[in-house]
Amino acid sequence: MSVASTADPSTAAEAAEALRAAAVSGQRVRIAGNGSKLGWGNPIAPPDVELRTTSMARVVAHNEGDFTAIVEPGLPFATLQSELAAKGQMLAIDPPAGEATVGGVFATSDSGPLRHRYHAPRDLIIGVQLALADGSVARAGGTVIKNVAGYDLAKLFTGSFGTLGLMAEIAVRLHPLPQGTATAVGRSDDPAKLAAGAAACAREPLEADAFDVGWDAEGGAILVRLSGETASTRVAKTLPLLADAGLITSVEDHDDAIWARQREGQRSPDGVVVGVATGPASLRLVLEAAQAAGATLVGRAALGLAWLRLDGLSDDDAIARVTELREKLAPASVTVTDAPSAVRQAVDPWGPVDPARLALMRSVKARFDPTSCCAPGLFVGGL
């Protein structure tokens, strides 16, 4: 991919000016942090301008006592987390971040196992400063955790893949780092038993930090991670729920590796990752679909979110598998993230979208990015 030029703003105003200049001259801009997810979405031609956020990488404020922070988008996500961890706090989002920036995580609404307890990036963002294609810099939300003044543009821009403008500052709610974790594990090679174990745990007020499902060629597991002073006691109380569903149970006190593996299962550097969103009660169906497709799976057992990983397939086979999964799991949303561009070209990584909803999204895009200079074609429905 060759990019005609790059913009490297260090302020929101410079970023807004770069967007405005592109908009008036009909150029296409792609916003990028460290570029770790540039292969997601519809394949599009190289942009005329790549707008890099890497010079906007400060922690603008960490209000420790208020459990809030304001950060710039180019800050590596891992750097932010280690700075917060030094103060016993965290941003409760744990995707397999790698080199990802904070801006990239929010722009793609990426998440990990902590989503079970703390919800999605959209639920933890409390304010935003935007650089828009008309050259303006605008704020929405604020820096307090409760606030209903004005429209929630922070949620609108979260997950918008940089197609509406740049989030030039991101204000977030923080949480205390969990202490003393332990994980209850229930294993089986029968999707029905795994789904039954998940359902039994989901009905109980376990207050788990994370609650996942995993599946690979060896079989599957339900994983319930608890934290706090009484984590071990509560893990012990969780085991019978899993055992009664026919799962073989165990306890992992040193559980970091298990959860790192769950996070990594959401990515495939060379293969294909298919995201599935259903009602949580459809877990058995999704596991059986993964089994039939020869996929490995990780997922949030009580949220109805799963990532199926297909490795070592030819493009044609991968395309066939994605198509089969869509048919089998309809009307669930089945999207593709990691995948060779030929696969994304063939299958529409976003899947079909309801026309009335697309019309409304198009109208939103037209107001914020009227010349469609921000990554045109990348997003859902070719937005």
Add this chain to the structure above:
Amino acid sequence: MTTHPQLGDEPTSPPGSAEPGHALVRRLRGIVGDEHVVDHPHQLRTYESDGLLQYHVRPQAVVLPASTQEVADVVRACHEHEVPWVARGSGSGLSGGALPVEDGILVSLTRMNRILDVDLENQRVVCQPGVTNIAISDAVGPAFFYPPDPSSQIVCSIGGNVAENSGGAHCFKYGFTTNYVCGLEIVLHDGTIVRLGGKDLAQPGYDVIGAFVGSEGTLGVTTEITVRIIPSPEAVRTLVAFFPTPRAAGEVVSEVVTGGVVPAAIEMMDNLTIRASEAMAGAGWPTDVGAALVIELDGAESECDTQFEQVQAICASHDALKVLVAGSADERALIWRMRKAAFPAMGRLHPSYYVQDGVIPRTKLPEVLDRIEELAEQYGLPVGNVFHAGDGNLHPLVCYDASKEGDAERAEELAGEIIVACVEAGGSITGEHGVGVDKKRYMPKMFSEADLEAFQKLRCAFDPTGRTNPGKVMPTPRLCGEVPGPYKEHPLEREGLAERF
């Protein structure tokens, strides 16, 4: 702007003419039936205000549709007659968000009050907008509950909660309406029906639900809502601790929260409100203390007990004057009755009061309290304070005597000064009551012109005509830029033209 009269329909007269909109009312009667259109001046009086009684506006008519299709037909009729409209749920909002527009149509959703699907397996409830907040928890309890619990939950509607992004005493731990809505069916300004999300949590595309929840009825009206419910906690522990000053109580709040405990609720009342509540609810609380702190923990029993001990130790280390631990469900209910009595109890002691709703970063609590006290002295009006202390949401109650000349105006001015103090402390002009008509004049204190323009972009994306709940949220009326190209009737075609920009 262009209208598209339906066959056989007479277009309405422009606003200000002698008999505006009789053709529209006739058409509305045809849609919902005569008995569900209210336009007698006497009956209209009921709908002149919502929960904020300072404002009264009489609409042209109130229409009570019973289905999504009827709502869509009603809104389309308004669109074609170029008449503004306002949606209303239970009318319990506190910012005038459901205040009618003069000569406009008020769309009341109270007949759409059915729970459509209780899906415990997926932990979702699908309901119509007129369902009350409490009815959702009632339908799924006791094993499950719906966490957002505004004080008005017995009467307020879920549609209104969606419009206002309602919170409640337990939102510090559990979050707000926006964190629980996963599906919406909405009707846009021209009658277009759009379905967003569903029972799953990750629909690809813009987070239109996130933009819509809390938009105060200015982007459209919701006709069906899917919410998440969660398992009820295993244990609940509640105490009330008394301190010499609000500052001392505030230090306890900080120490509890920074210590890693996330209380289900943490509420503060000052001396004035304690005395008022005690006079009304009579729980036997000391009335010579500076502050009461209600702390509730919930969750897994063992963890809850461990943390409850920590909280009691923190209270003791800050020289709590007294700590009352609820030993039974009744005792817990009594503590909450005292907290919830604060507003009506103040009303018994003072002829009138104005409820303010501001937010500050929690760490700024001491200095903002000092400022409020200073302002109260300066204006010579008593100000009671109740807070959702965990999230810094203040509800100062400014007391005044409406029979005294100028008292009401001074109370409002004082309430305004308090809001300015909140914004200056890095907070917000509203934490849960919304902007509505009441607070729009304070929007420029918090947001710049560029910010407001960005808000307007969103509003125009949903409603380029500006006839959906006009006059709310934005401080001054604004128009949307022209939609380029010829105006086409079909909404999809019309939106498609946006690509030609």
